[in-house]
Amino acid sequence: MNHKVIVILLAAVITGGICLAQTDRPAIKEDFKPSTLNQPGQEYPQVNSQGYARFRIVAPQAQSVSVSLGGRGGTSLTKAEDGFWIGTTAGPLDEGFHYYHLTIDGGTFNDPGTLNFYGSTRWESGIEVPAHDQDFYALKGVPHGRVQQILFPSKSTSTSRRAFVYTPPDYDKDLTKRYPVLYLQHGWGEDETAWSNQGRVNLIMDNLIAEGKTKPFLIVMTYGMTNEIRFGGLRNFDIGPFQTVLVDELIPYIDANFRTLSDQPNRAMAGLSMGGMETRTITLKNLDKFSHIGLLSGGSISPEDVNDTPGFKEKVKLVFVSYGSRELENRRGGGRGPFGGDPKANADALKQAGINSVFYVSADTAHEFQSWRRSIYQFAPLLFKD
Amino acid sequence: MNHKVIVILLAAVITGGICLAQTDRPAIKEDFKPSTLNQPGQEYPQVNSQGYARFRIVAPQAQSVSVSLGGRGGTSLTKAEDGFWIGTTAGPLDEGFHYYHLTIDGGTFNDPGTLNFYGSTRWESGIEVPAHDQDFYALKGVPHGRVQQILFPSKSTSTSRRAFVYTPPDYDKDLTKRYPVLYLQHGWGEDETAWSNQGRVNLIMDNLIAEGKTKPFLIVMTYGMTNEIRFGGLRNFDIGPFQTVLVDELIPYIDANFRTLSDQPNRAMAGLSMGGMETRTITLKNLDKFSHIGLLSGGSISPEDVNDTPGFKEKVKLVFVSYGSRELENRRGGGRGPFGGDPKANADALKQAGINSVFYVSADTAHEFQSWRRSIYQFAPLLFKD
Numbered sequence: 001m002n003h004k005v006i007v008i009l010l011a012a013v014i015t016g017g018i019c020l021a022q023t024d025r026p027a028i029k030e031d032f033k034p035s036t037l038n039q040p041g042q043e044y045p046q047v048n049s050q051g052y053a054r055f056r057i058v059a060p061q062a063q064s065v066s067v068s069l070g071g072r073g074g075t076s077l078t079k080a081e082d083g084f085w086i087g088t089t090a091g092p093l094d095e096g097f098h099y100y101h102l103t104i105d106g107g108t109f110n111d112p113g114t115l116n117f118y119g120s121t122r123w124e125s126g127i128e129v130p131a132h133d134q135d136f137y138a139l140k141g142v143p144h145g146r147v148q149q150i151l152f153p154s155k156s157t158s159t160s161r162r163a164f165v166y167t168p169p170d171y172d173k174d175l176t177k178r179y180p181v182l183y184l185q186h187g188w189g190e191d192e193t194a195w196s197n198q199g200r201v202n203l204i205m206d207n208l209i210a211e212g213k214t215k216p217f218l219i220v221m222t223y224g225m226t227n228e229i230r231f232g233g234l235r236n237f238d239i240g241p242f243q244t245v246l247v248d249e250l251i252p253y254i255d256a257n258f259r260t261l262s263d264q265p266n267r268a269m270a271g272l273s274m275g276g277m278e279t280r281t282i283t284l285k286n287l288d289k290f291s292h293i294g295l296l297s298g299g300s301i302s303p304e305d306v307n308d309t310p311g312f313k314e315k316v317k318l319v320f321v322s323y324g325s326r327e328l329e330n331r332r333g334g335g336r337g338p339f340g341g342d343p344k345a346n347a348d349a350l351k352q353a354g355i356n357s358v359f360y361v362s363a364d365t366a367h368e369f370q371s372w373r374r375s376i377y378q379f380a381p382l383l384f385k386d
Numbered sequence: 387m388n389h390k391v392i393v394i395l396l397a398a399v400i401t402g403g404i405c406l407a408q409t410d411r412p413a414i415k416e417d418f419k420p421s422t423l424n425q426p427g428q429e430y431p432q433v434n435s436q437g438y439a440r441f442r443i444v445a446p447q448a449q450s451v452s453v454s455l456g457g458r459g460g461t462s463l464t465k466a467e468d469g470f471w472i473g474t475t476a477g478p479l480d481e482g483f484h485y486y487h488l489t490i491d492g493g494t495f496n497d498p499g500t501l502n503f504y505g506s507t508r509w510e511s512g513i514e515v516p517a518h519d520q521d522f523y524a525l526k527g528v529p530h531g532r533v534q535q536i537l538f539p540s541k542s543t544s545t546s547r548r549a550f551v552y553t554p555p556d557y558d559k560d561l562t563k564r565y566p567v568l569y570l571q572h573g574w575g576e577d578e579t580a581w582s583n584q585g586r587v588n589l590i591m592d593n594l595i596a597e598g599k600t601k602p603f604l605i606v607m608t609y610g611m612t613n614e615i616r617f618g619g620l621r622n623f624d625i626g627p628f629q630t631v632l633v634d635e636l637i638p639y640i641d642a643n644f645r646t647l648s649d650q651p652n653r654a655m656a657g658l659s660m661g662g663m664e665t666r667t668i669t670l671k672n673l674d675k676f677s678h679i680g681l682l683s684g685g686s687i688s689p690e691d692v693n694d695t696p697g698f699k700e701k702v703k704l705v706f707v708s709y710g711s712r713e714l715e716n717r718r719g720g721g722r723g724p725f726g727g728d729p730k731a732n733a734d735a736l737k738q739a740g741i742n743s744v745f746y747v748s749a750d751t752a753h754e755f756q757s758w759r760r761s762i763y764q765f766a767p768l769l770f771k772d
Contacts, residue, residue, distance in 0.1 A: 059492055059495075060493070109495045141546065147535040160525055172643055
């Protein structure tokens with residue numbers, strides 16, 4: 001995130017130009033406020049109007065305390081005279097949500113000041129840097145939908161599995177109305193809580209619906225890491241077990257227990273990162289079930305994919321692909337970047353072929369939730385158009 | 387919790403009888419298993435068949451690591467050769483759920499091995515000691531109700547407030563059916579997540595309903611610490627702000643947005659600890675709205691209360707009071723014990739006066755969630771009898 005700052009600092013050090021570093025980096029404004037994700041009554045961590053984050057940890061006898069945010073090596077805190085460990089990131093953080101953790105004397109712990117969010121296969125600390133466009137995911141005085149926790153039977157995994165279902169504000173008003181459904185997946189190391197907690201997808205939908213910008217629809221979110229990849233990598237990923245849970249167990253349960261429109265034109269699937277990979281694989285294999293596809297920082301669909309999938313042009317009503325701009329910069333800079341080919345080129349080629357193909361780039365954000373909040377805000381209004 | 391063990395140990399030390407201590411304390415069985423509340427893939431903390439808990443923390447450069455469970459001073463961990471801090475409680479813990487935290491080099495942190503639960507006005511670590519009667523709150527292959535997160539408008543606090551609503555398994559099957567409602571409150575320092583997360587009240591209801599032991603009803607849970615007591619004590623408690631939210635805002639919202647039976651005979655209120663105090667105060671002032679009252683480790687209703695409340699005998703269909711047995715032991719031993727008079731004597735006096743008064747004691751549990759899980763299991767079947 002803070003590559004530029006690090007590069008400037010390194011350049012300054014190498015050329016002996018400490019003054020250069022001092023003039024290039026703006027003065028840190030002392031207008032720090034508690035992060036909105038802090039636990040009740042907690043003053044730290046704080047964020048200032050420039051996006052710098054400041055941390056304060058109580059551990060008077062500790063030897064070293066650092067925070068995983070704020071550049072490649074994180075931010076080392078310094079013990080003040082009052083026994084508190086305190087430190088500020090070397091540069092501003094990107095707008096939006098960031099996971100982080102503390103390293104205290106060589107162990108990994110959460111910051112007791114903040115709420116926790118499931119990522120990296122563990123509950124991590126979270127911090128929120130106010131964004132210029134935060135209004136679209138703010139809690140406002142509009143009618144609110146619900147986030148319903150359901151436990152659905154899964155024969156293939158011999159248990160009751162959890163999912164969350166967003167139902168729009170009018171769902172319990174007109175009991176004869178039926179709704180389209182979006183199945184929405186989290187990324188690697190996250191779980192079915194991510195899209196509501198980190199993504200605020202329920203508030204995004206409430207706000208879009210209140211402004212008349214999207215059709216109301218249900219969103220179903222369940223756990224997508226059903227096999228061995230859980231604590232390994234993505235290399236040996238087998239879509240089979242999750243596809244069985246989603247397509248053979250969850251979808252029929254949702255259609256039987258919620259007032260859905262259960263035909264193909266009214267069912268969409270989207271996902272972020274690994275969830276995009278799952279979406280791509282499952283939808284291409286099940287075009288009799290899904291008509292709208294969203295890949296958020298999770299690959300793209302190429303002309304070859306279209307050619308290899310009989311009926312694609314007739315069945316698919318939308319292919320939405322998005323990335324954070326920093327992910328594309330990484331690619332140009334020789335970094336990992338998007339997988340599965342150039343997403344913009346693929347999106348353009350699909351459009352040329354007459355497919356409803358939309359490519360969206362979130363400005364100045366990385367492989368993080370601010371990219372995905374913005375992406376879902378762009379994606380939702382395009383769904384289930386008559 | 388482990389007073390007995392401590393007393394035995396102290397006696398042994400005082401009389402110089404180390405052998406006594408060794409013979410009086412049973413050998414610790416090496417059948418430790420990961421707590422069911424551990425984060426995915428985490429091996430520690432562990433619990434053995436006797437209820438001893440064992441902790442293991444990675445913090446190789448730390449000076450001291452201790453756990454707040456396992457007797458008055460908690461459990462000090464010892465650094466092993468591999469750099470892990472490890473330790474076992476001095477005695478067995480009571481059955482059920484316990485909050486705890488770590489103290490690392492003088493700072494308070496959560497155990498990265500476990501899930502977190504909101505208590506003591508912060509997200510704390512949790513551990514589960516398997517109970518002989520854990521079947522009644524187990525996740526089983528029965529039809530499951532939902533836990534619905536709602537955001538309801540609150541003029542008095544100028545915001546949208548969160549509540550969770552348990553709806554029984556048949557709620558979305560017969561869309562003409564209407565249901566009674568129980569308003570259920572958490573304790574001091576907890577929040578609206580406590581009854582589902584720590585209390586497993588949704589699973590208790592699912593299981594009771596599956597066995598035909600209770601009428602299906604809705605349970606509404608919201609945050610009860612709306613005033614200055616949040617980070618102070620209970621001394622200056624003013625019921626006003628919360629009563630306004632509950633009675634004037636939440637109840638009308640629930641009745642307008644869920645299929646409820648909204649008359650007095652079909653509305654109950656209960657709470658644990660501080661939530662019992664709130665229940666007692668609010669119901670006595672609003673007997674036109676509530677017919678069933680549950681106080682769980684949260685005081686009792688005296689004959690004087692009945693005399694001071696016009697219409698009590700006609701309007702109140704049930705007064706349920708419960709405690710964990712260790713809370714009553716504490717009282718006898720000169721400890722704090724139940725507040726507001728002897729709960730058993732009060733319950734007996736109400737019964738004598740012809741009121742449907744039920745007193746329940748949870749065996750071998752303290753002011754903790756196992757008492758309240760058992761209490762709600764006893765309470766639910768008594769509600770809304772025709």
